[in-house]
Amino acid sequence: MVHACQSGHPGGSLGCTEYFVALYFHILKHDPKFNMEGKGEDLFFLSNGHISPVWYSTLARSGYFDVKELSTFRFINSRLQGHPATHEHLPGVRVASGSLGQGLSVAVGAAQSKKLNNDDRFVYVLMGDGEQQEGQIWEAAMYAAHHEVDNLIATIDVNGQQIDGPVDEIMSLNLKAKWTAFGWEVQQFNGNDLEEVINGLERAKSLAKKGKPVLNLMTTVMGKGVDFMEGHHKWHGVAPNDDEFAKAMAQLEETLGDY
Helix, strand or coil: CHHHHCCCCHHHHHHCHHHHHHHHHHHCCCCCCCCCCCCCCCEEEECCHHHHHHHHHHHHHCCCCCHHHHHHCCCCCCCCCCCCCCCCCCCCCCCCCCCCCCHHHHHHHHHHHHHHCCCCCCEEEEEECHHHHCHHHHHHHHHHHHCCCCCEEEEEEECCEECCEEHHHHHCCCHHHHHHHCCCEEEEEECCCHHHHHHHHHHHHHHCCCCCCEEEEEECCCCCCCCCCCCCHHHHCCCCCHHHHHHHHHHHHHHHHHC
16 A cells, blocks of 8 residues: 555554454444444544554454555545545544644544543544653643543553654653553553463453553554564554565465465
8 A cells, every 4th residue: 555655654553463453353332334433332543643554454454444445545536645534434433633743632532521421432542652742742641530430441662662763762761651641541561472462452351440550561563564664663654665575475475374
């Protein structure tokens, strides 16, 4: 998808593949027929909207729209914008995202709404680790803990890379200590091991609804599965050329047997 339009974010998308597979095929109670309110369903919000390629791919394979539509990614008049949008009414997308720092606030509001309406389902949100440098994240974190929004399960993709370089060099932060201090229940797991992700999300559900929102620190490798992409911030938002695409696909096809 990213290669075809020569635009997009392959690194984080590859790193979060296991998370999306676990979420949509093992964890979420959701309906591909899709209604915006999602009553009686689990809701998911993508805060780091630039990794839309992996989300769109998962939505299509979950039955929200035809897989053939993935070939329109980022082309003019496509519903598959570079950052998810709602004006094209793409099934599965409930809020425009990509302006970093906002997704947690939306998820908190949705989760609190479910509690007020006696809807016992969960709300999930995915954020990036570089995104934790946004102040709005911490306003939402304080609000959720204070109001005991304990049906909320947030996850941070901890790949250590952001657009300008390694996260620790741009603005370091002890995420476990910080989120614990903000009153959240915090756990960690390996985001590139499908079984660990499934178990981690199931464990998060068992930790939820006990007075605190839950935060998963999910360690991943940017560009996972492609040796020249792995762990490099360059691949945050760069499309592979023809040679790089061929090499990447050859390596990824070798890993398919693992699943």
